[in-house]
Amino acid sequence: MVLLFAEYSDGQFKKAVLEAATYACDLAKSLGTECAAVSVGQVPDEALKTLGNYGVSKVYKVANEKLNHFTNTAFAAAISSVAAQTGAKAVIFAQTYNGRAVAPRVSVKLDASAFSGVIQLPDTAKSFANLRLAFSGKGVEEVAAAKEKVVITVKTNSYKVTENPVSCTVENFDFSPSDASFDALAKEIVKAAEGISLTEADLVVSAGRGMKGPENWGMIEELAKLIGAATACSKPTADMGWRPHHEHVGQTGIQIAPNLYIAIGISGAIQHLAGVSSSKTIVVINKDNEAPFFKIADYGIVGDLFEVVPKLIQAIKKIKGIT
């Protein structure tokens, strides 16, 4: 059996989790087995049953009220307990913050090989042989499991969500966390400002030093809002305080892989490219035709961004029929 950790947050299954669900079900199919999920906390049954849309036929629900808020210790114990009792061969996680915190613990508990950030299904005939990005996207590593069982985290935005409806049943799973599971406990949650989460965004509009100053960002925000994109920035602009640090993408910032990345006034230093080169379509707008970013771009415009971006906004408005 393949077991998915069905991470439920803010009253929903995030896209990254649905990607992992599709991955888990496709993996189960290639192994000729079923895909089940484990849910931790008091998640409504109706919500859990929606996982059937992606091929999950059973959900083990650990409905302990102490587990309504995430802690990696208790969640790892709950997930491992379900995995051990059901004899799961593979446990699949979305590469969310919580997924990344809990997956390594589960791999140790189950004595499983841990694959981090995979982008495709493994070769199940060859010890789950797979490829994963390494060296911040500058290399691809060929890996295989040394152990019987595997734990896999699926890189966000790399596996397409597909629907494959099956009937899905929910079964309560009895599990009580130990007191030691709560040695680290959240006291308070600080929500980020409204907007689209950068790591989950399909579309990202990003700008750099070519903007000349923070006061010029209005058109970047307008473009992003128009197409429903998240905004991002280069390291220098975050370091200079033009933009908040949580927008910084690159090797030492956030690494993203959206469907569309529009880079405006960013030259494309190797550290920046390392954080964005997995984007499916890259558009570069820069006045310097030698900017290294053009080497990995799909579409490029060499020109003054203060001329090009307003034109692009107008052109998209025309397409969308907005006047």
Place this chain on the structure above:
Amino acid sequence: MKILVCISHVPDTTTKIVFNPDGKSLNASGVTFIINPYDEFGLVRAIEFQEQGKAQSVTAICVGGPEVEPTLRKALAIGANDAVRINANPSDAYFVAKQIAEYAKDKGFDIIFTGKESIDYNGSMVPGMLAELLGLPFISFATKMELNGDKKATLNREMDGGEEIIESSLPVVVSCQKGIAEWRIPNMRGIMASRTKPLTVVEPASTGAGINTSGYNYPPSKGSCNYFSTDEVDNLANALHNKGLV
């Protein structure tokens, strides 16, 4: 209070990655190696705790061959008191976590710092495995950490859609990212002192790996860029629209 800082020895962020012709390993010739930048955040936070009189010792540890010693010396130059090299090839995350856990288990460390991930393998697996192997709480992606006396710490942890403020007992494993501290450039005094600070070599514990790496390759190269002039911005918008992107 004793602090252990786990260090990865990684290619500098500006490195052009080249693999050896057999595709089995990184071609290290001409590559500058550095302390993994995220590990360095933890290292500096540890040194700050020491400067505030809250910690008595800061030990840097790295799993690797003799080639990692200059990187450990740099950690000593920044301010760690001593360094430990576990003399083994860091073959995969589980192997590394197990080696560090075996070393740390009976040494009484109150905080174990790691980076949120290494910039070479980007796995983000070692800290969680280490916490599990040692039976300790684990705070991932920490952007802030304060000690509250009485063996407790308050940490901010990045999560989807915001941050969590967590109170944790010690000992604890903390994976660090930007925010928890600022990088420091070692001064001349630190560099001089680093030469005589103790660097102990420890033989590895016997353990297997969780993952075998058979080789490396380059990511598929992109096709050439499609250019539009500044008078053809409409065409760019249409191209993106036709791909279903806008």
